[in-house]
Amino acid sequence: MSRRLFAALAAFFCAAPFLWLVLTALRPEAELTRLGPPSHLSSTAFVRVIREQPLPRAMLNGFLVSACTTVLAIALGSLAAFSLARLRPPGRSVILAGALAVSMFPPIATVGPLYELLSRLGLLDHWAGLVLPYTTFALPLAIFLLTRAFEDIPEELFRAARVDGCSPLSALVRVHLPLAAPSIATAALLVFIAAWNELLYALTFLSTPERRTAPVAIAMLSSEHAEPWGEIAAASTLATLPLVVLALIFQRRIVSGLTAGAVKG
Numbered sequence: 001m002s003r004r005l006f007a008a009l010a011a012f013f014c015a016a017p018f019l020w021l022v023l024t025a026l027r028p029e030a031e032l033t034r035l036g037p038p039s040h041l042s043s044t045a046f047v048r049v050i051r052e053q054p055l056p057r058a059m060l061n062g063f064l065v066s067a068c069t070t071v072l073a074i075a076l077g078s079l080a081a082f083s084l085a086r087l088r089p090p091g092r093s094v095i096l097a098g099a100l101a102v103s104m105f106p107p108i109a110t111v112g113p114l115y116e117l118l119s120r121l122g123l124l125d126h127w128a129g130l131v132l133p134y135t136t137f138a139l140p141l142a143i144f145l146l147t148r149a150f151e152d153i154p155e156e157l158f159r160a161a162r163v164d165g166c167s168p169l170s171a172l173v174r175v176h177l178p179l180a181a182p183s184i185a186t187a188a189l190l191v192f193i194a195a196w197n198e199l200l201y202a203l204t205f206l207s208t209p210e211r212r213t214a215p216v217a218i219a220m221l222s223s224e225h226a227e228p229w230g231e232i233a234a235a236s237t238l239a240t241l242p243l244v245v246l247a248l249i250f251q252r253r254i255v256s257g258l259t260a261g262a263v264k265g
Contacts, residue, residue, distance in 0.1 A: 018237075018240060018244070021233050021236055021237050021240070022233075022237050023038070024229065024230065024233035025045050025046060025230060025233035025234035025236075025237050026038070026041040026042060026043065026045075027041075027042070027230065028040065028042045028044075029042075029044070029045075029230050032229050032230055044230070045228075045230035045231050045233065045234035046234045046237075046238070048231055048234075049231050049234045049235045049238065050238075053217065053221065053231070053235065054209060054210070054212065054217055055214065055217050055218075055235050055238060055239075057210065058212050058213055058214045058216065058217035059214045059217075059238070059239060059242070061127070061211060061212060061213050061214075062195075062196055062213035062214040062215075062239075063196075063242070064127065065127050065130050065131055065134070065195060065202075065213060066134075066192045066195040066196045067192070068127070068131045069130075069131050069134040069135050069138060069191060069192070069195040070138075070188050070191045070192045070195065072131065072135045073134075073135050073138040073139055073141075073142045073187075073188075073191045074142055074146075074184060074187060074188050074191065076135070076139060076142075077138075077139055077142025077143045077145075077146050077187065078142075078146055078172065078177065078184070079172070080095075080139070080143050080147075081142070081143050081145075081146035081147040081149070081150055082146075082150055082168070082172045082176060084096065084143070084147050085146075085147050085150035085151045086150060086155070086158050086168070086171075086176075087168060096143075096144075096147075099139065099140040099143050099144070100140060100144075102136065102137065102139070102140055103137065103140035103141065105137075107137075107198075107200045107201065108200065110133075111200060111201065111204050114133055114201070114205075115204060115205065118132075118133075118205060123205075124205055124207075125205070125206055125207050125208050125211060126211075127211065129205045129206075130195075130198075130201060130202060130205060130206070130213075133201055133205075134194075134195045134198065134201070137194075138191040138194060138195065141187065141190060141191065141194075142187045142191060145183055145186060145187040145190075146180065146183060146184065146187060148183070149180040149182075149183030149184070150176050150180060153175075153176055153179050153180065157175050157179075158171055158175065158176070161174065161175050185250050189246060189247070189250055192246070193243055196213075196214070196215075196239075196242070196243065197215060198213075198215065199215040199216065199219065202215060202216045203215075203216050203219065214235075214239040215239070217235065218232060218235045218236060218239060221235060
């Protein structure tokens with residue numbers, strides 16, 4: 001009983017900020033600065049955000065950018081992780097250390113050089129100008145998660161596949177990817193969330209309103225004289241819902257992927 005109570009309290013603690021965000025979005029505009037429960041619930045903020053603001057288009061842009069980033073990061077990360085886990089190239093530890101070093105760069109320290117590079121490549125104000133940096137900084141996470149997942153798969157299966165005539169790439173596709181599906185789902189969701197929530201690069205590299213992603217569109221809701229807290233809360237709620245739905249759908253695979261290799265036989 002105490003374990004269930006603790007789990008319920010932990011779940012409420014994690015969900016409380018989102019519930020407060022939803023309540024703020026549904027609160028009447030005149031009561032936004034008041035404490036206590038609202039006198040009634042209103043969907044005005046949601047209607048304004050959907051009809052008067054470019055949030056739906058921004059969410060679609062963000063989905064496309066995040067999906068492309070996820071596909072590239074998982075595809076490249078799977079190849080790199082398989083090579084590190086099974087083929088064991090020379091300098092394996094140096095490669096992993098380099099991937100870790102890339103992930104430690106703060107975005108603010110790289111935004112200037114990346115802006116200059118993308119400008120020379122003609123990728124400013126283009127989705128590819130976001131997908132490439134996002135993929136670069138998502139690769140270390142994908143590589144680390146998938147390398148551990150592939151290492152947990154018995155090496156005898158790889159050897160048996162090779163004896164049966166599979167090339168290393170075929171062994172990856174036919175044997176390792178299906179067995180590492182929980183870890184792949186976990187890595188894909190974490191990469192998608194990171195790309196979906198990123199603000200600095202999207203704000204810097206995109207200038208056309210029609211190409212903005214959801215975080216940029218929400219940031220642009222602020223005005224010089226007043227803060228539309230209701231609309232900001234409504235937009236934030238709508239932008240968070242896809243992540244909540246994905247987490248609920250893939251929760252079993254996420255838990256399996258995060259705990260893979262935690263227990264050794």
